[in-house]
Amino acid sequence: MGRSQELSEFTRGTMIGCHLCNKSIHEISWLLNFPRSTVSGIITKWKQLGTIATQPRSERGQRMLKCTVCRSC
Known part of the structure; x- marks a missing residue:
């Protein structure tokens, strides 16, 4: 299944x-x-x-790779 569109910054x-209003x-x-x-x-x-x-997606992948390699996260 492919990714859907990203949510807007407004959304x-x-x-x-809403979270800050204790919802x-x-x-x-x-x-x-x-x-x-x-x-x-x-x-979260x-x-x-x-x-x-x-x-950017490239930074996400690098961060996950780093966490997998060093396991200090």
Whole structure:
């Protein structure tokens, strides 16, 4: 199965805004009509990276390769 289109920065920001207003992942999912796994993934990445901007795919692959090789993450 191929990847779908990336979410817009506005949509990701809306999810984070709802999260900051103490909405649950289930509520955000229902309000914005996205799967819970998508909402959860956006919130988790925001907590880890501190940004909602997408990273280039090449950097994602390099980071995963580094974690696999060094196993210190």
